[in-house]
Amino acid sequence: MTGNLTRAEQKQQTRNNIMAAALKKMSEDKGFSSLGLREVTKEAGIAPASFYRHFSNMEELGLALVSEAEDALQAILLDAKALEEKGEDIVASSVQVCMQHFRDNGPLFRVLAREATGNSPLIRRRIQRCLMNLNHQLAEIIELEMRRRHRKITNPLYIAEAISTLVFNLGIASADLPYAKQKEAEKRLAHHIRIIYWGAEAMANSQHLSRNIMLS
Incomplete structure (x- = not known):
């Protein structure tokens, strides 16, 4: 299914996955300030470096x-x-x-x-x-x-x-x-x-x- 997505759609999907990963981690009673970039990207299933293609910082x-x-x-x-x-x-x-x-x-x-x-x-x-x-x-x-x-x-x-x-x-x-x-x-x-x-x-x-x- 991913192969059928355009480049823009894939980028939006990855962005959505990052946001969903952050929400999931915060649902574990974590404040945003204590949330680490690496744990978010790990949850989203992407490399930490890929994060910066979607957000400049946390x-x-x-x-x-x-x-x-x-x-x-x-x-x-x-x-x-x-x-x-x-x-x-x-x-x-x-x-x-x-x-x-x-x-x-x-x-x-x-x-x-x-x-x-x-x-x-x-x-x-x-x-x-x-x-x-x-x-x-x-x-x-x-x-x-x-x-x-x-x-x-x-x-x-x-x-x-x-x-x-x-x-x-x-x-x-x-x-x-x-x-x-x-x-x-x-x-x-x-x-x-x-x-x-x-x-x-x-x-x-x-x-x-x-x-x-x-x-x-």
Whole structure:
């Protein structure tokens, strides 16, 4: 099968194998900073010198993993946005889809969680930008949903930050659990998110009432 691939396809396949090898090693509870080039290339089945045809150094490999994780997070947002545009309840409709993404991409998301406080400033900054962008996009989706439902909420960005933190932590923690436990985690997640929404709405209504009292 490899013989039928073009040179560009072979190069992409090798690059993918290197990234998969790094993810596998990191799934063994290794931080990226403690990951050696030789152990990654050994796992990928290539010579160490071949690594440099795809990445200039290990840090560039780390950034590539973050970029792939960012793409996976964007897929979750696209699904949530599609559900909102159909007029469906984001909480009820998207939690199950979201958790499926975490099951499919658990190793990638663990890279984000672990390396957000890792030893590489470059990777940390990239992850921070990724999560900041994610929260701003999620805030837009939340604001659209609340407008459609004619409901008041406090700052959508704060709500997005709370929800993304909750989803991220619970999603990673439950990705490898047995099916029954995963379903239980989905119910808990939906419940927690609704609490955030209700709290934000109650706060917004309270602030609106206070302003009206001050103006009367």
